[in-house]
Amino acid sequence: MQLNVNCKKTNMYFLCKIGIIGGTGLDDPDILEGRTEKYVDTPYGKPSDALILGKIKNVDCxxxxxxxxxxxxMPSNINYRANIWALKEENCSHVLVTTACGSLREEIQPGDLVIIDQFIDRTTKRHCTLYDGQHSALSGVCHIPMAEPFCTKTREVLIETAKKLGLQCHSKGTVITIEGPRFSSRAESCMFRSWGADVINMTTVPEVILAKEAGMSYASIAMATDYDCWKEHEEAVSVDKVLKTLKGNANKATSILLTAIPQIGSMEWTNTLHTLKTMVQCSVILPKQ
Incomplete structure (x- = not known):
């Protein structure tokens, strides 16, 4: 994998290629036109499933x-490194993801969307770097900065798109990623609120970290499905509750993707992607010769 700027130059502008990682109930392949399947392998093993290649309004996805x-x-067993590697090898410049989450704030109601901008990591079992010596092209140790985990420019497109579509969307939020697959205890849920977390899920970490190491623009559309278990007089989170909310609201995330991706494809991303690439290069400490 070469950490190059993955936008194909034309006489007019750069054509981006968008990787889409779909979460629970938010991975409908019908959003793509002209679909084909591609099974791949990576130095880290196989991705979660076949890659579905297609277009959204002439933008390669x-x-x-x-x-x-x-x-x-289950969340702990997702091969996050293989997923990100596979999208990078397909020359994706961006990764747009959807994720179900629990709300830790009264104002973030079930069915609301959150364009998250920060995370807290409570995972314990996951590989959080591509630079582990398994691939000769990625030698050294990578200390990637995480002050701004999500791509600001891409997030702005998603936020503006949600506004244009009239969707209830929160323009920022901190997600806490737990190991799972169990849900939180009430004591944990209240503690996470006191830490400043706004929503809770099981998959943002290490996905966002690996995308940053790969030099890709990463942004997430989180959908609140429940109030976790902190809220008094509210039914605690359950699988049935999550799936019911997703079924009734999945079209919101889909509509953002269908509208935002053509917008992203029409924009100039050279400087943004060059900055991401440079950040990675400056973060790697190579072994002494």
Whole structure:
């Protein structure tokens, strides 16, 4: 994998290629036109499922179901490194993801969208770097900066798109990613609120970290499905509750993708992607000769 600027230059502008990672109930391949499937392997093993290649209004896209198309992979067992590597090898410049989450704030109601801008990591079992010596092209140790984990420019497009569509969308929020697959205890849920977390999920970490190491623009559309279990007089989170909310609101995330991706494809991204690439290069400490 070469950390190059993955936008193909034309006489007019750079054509971006968008990787889409779909979360639970948010991975409908029908959003793509002219779909084909491609099974790939990586130095880290196989991705969660086949890559679905297609277009959204003439913008090349690659869709990947995070948990597998039949939702057979629990959060801890997702091969996050293989997923990101596979999208990078397909020359994706951007990664747009959807994720279900629990709300830790009264004002973030079930069905609301959040364009998250920060994370807190509470995972314990996951590989959080591509630079582990398994691939000769990625030698050394990478200390990637994480002050701004998500791409600001891409987030702005998603926020503006949500506004234009009239969707209830929060323009920022801190997600806390827990190991799962269990949900939180009430004591944990209240503690996470006191830490400043706004929503909770099981998949943002290490996905966002690996995308940053790969030099890709990464942004996330989080959909609140429940109030976790902190809220008094509110039914605690359950699988049935999550799936019911997703079924009734998945079209919101889909509509953002269908509208935002053509906008992203029409914009100039050279400087943004060059900055991401440079950040990676400056973050790697190479082994002494």
């Amino acid at each position: 690659v869709l990947l179901a995070r948990h597998g198309r039949h939702h057979t992979i």
